[in-house]
Amino acid sequence: MSLQKARIQVFDEALGKDVIDLEYLRELAFQGIPDANGLRPLVWRILLLYLPLEKNLWKSTLQQKRQHYRNYIEEIIVSPGGPSDHPLNVSPDSSWSAYFKDNEVLLQIDKDVRRLCPDISFFQLATEFPCPEIAYSNGVKRLHRRVQQSVLRFSTLERRGLGVAKLSNEIRRKDTHAGDYAPLREGREAHWEVVERMLFLYAKLNPGQGYVQGMNEIIGPIYHTFACDPNIEYRRYAEADCFFCFTNLMAEIRDFYIRTLDESSSGINNVMVKLSECLKKNDPMIWNLLEVQELRPQYYSFRWLTLLLSQEFSLPDLERIWDTLFADAKRFDFLICICCAMMYLIRHEILHGDFASNVKLLQNFPPMDVSLILNKALDISKKQNRVNFTVCTLDPTRPCLVGCTRTGATHSRRVAGNSATS
């Protein structure tokens, strides 16, 4: 049996239980989820606590959640009930003013979803499962319609003597800059339109947070993974399932996105400080050099951490990294170890670079075998925790050697070796 097949089997067995052992599944996923049989999207649904551990609840949970999502679309987008007062009402709780505020959010989302993962064509392609109420609405229910820029046509009426008038200066304006992320024809929807809808619903349902740039980079890879599921039944509901998984994930990292929490313990500044401390401990030489060069962590790590590295790696590599991140029970401590490992692995270049070349290098992380990074991150993590931080091997039949509380699994210190090739 090939290694890949063996891994698939181990996952199948873990998922075959009536009640899934989350801790065990985390250990498995930490080493990477095989890119086969729709395992990744399914396991992500469990790791992100969307699917319950009791499998007999899956059907009803999915039904219920997907119905909720349909209701959101209906209530918020399809028939929200028009504003009840007039557009010039200056009262802050005027329904028109709310409508205009929504459009500001939508405008920002619209700009960002049209520049999501431009290196792959996926988001510009049509989804197999458009939302019929929106796709067949003569365009009027399409969100981007609400914020589409249009220029009024005008012409000047010239009077030339009695009864002679001439229209002139007519300026013809047409939309010539739709670009690649153009909306599709009636009845079809592009994947970026689906992402736009999810982000708008999220902003509406989480008004305290709204939409912040970068959220598109978090939801994009999840949606891509779900929408490419080989299982058509899961693929059909990729949008609804992705919406809730994204919501759950954001619940854990949303403080990174809130400006007023920047200085709080869960805010982004503190996470950047943690990374800096981790680097100081594990590679004082680079840490020191960057200090001397006054190369501040926020120049590079703000983006790394806020986006969970989604702009630093290609999609397949990122999916592999997210397997590990989502499997990290102490989310997202391991993220810091990964970032630290990334820096360690280019330490030679950093040590020979000046300020400018080092900023460039860190902002454009060179392509690298992801398993190398994850292995190094695991080393760092073990040192950091000063405990036996271990990962199960593939063989669940042999006894545990390193004191894991879970019975029936061997542990090894290897990580990622098998999955990076999958």
Place this chain on the structure above:
Amino acid sequence: MAKKTYDLLFKLLLIGDSGVGKTCILFRFSDNHFTTTFISTIGIDFKIKTVELRGKKIKLQIWDTAGQERFHTITTSYYRGAMGIMLVYDITNEKTFDDIVKWLRNIDEHANEDVEKMILGNKCDMEEKRVVSKERGEAIAREHSIRFMETSAKANINIDRAFSELAEAILDKTSGREADADHARIAVERRPSRAPPTRACCT
């Protein structure tokens, strides 16, 4: 450590609303290339280009910032060290122009008092979608005694010129400081009193 291959180092900053084309302007200037396939800037980005002005090699260190409100606390920390700031709006988007005032206030609050500023009305190749006239751009620039130019990263209009004018203005100040106080004052005053550049763009 790399050998110093330049005479002067100028730190520049690009600010403005999200989607006005800051990253595209910088990419056109640094790599002489245009692409619409840019991801949104999160936090801050960075490019370097060396130019030659009056026989001096000047290394421009240019910081590209994220436009959205959320990133302001991160990005305003860069204002202090900046010697030149480019404020960019999009001539096809009214709000980005209205917000220029807000960005100017940000500069007043966070940047050095003598920072050189320049307003750029970008996307001037998209005449059929224009909503902000060139006159309005010139007017706001005049009101604040700031240089102004309309640019297009896509059609490569005025991009190099914008950067060299800004760099030259900084150079004037720098050499002014080296000379005696009187000269410095003249050097500083000479440029702002000059009418904004009027070379035709996008006509």
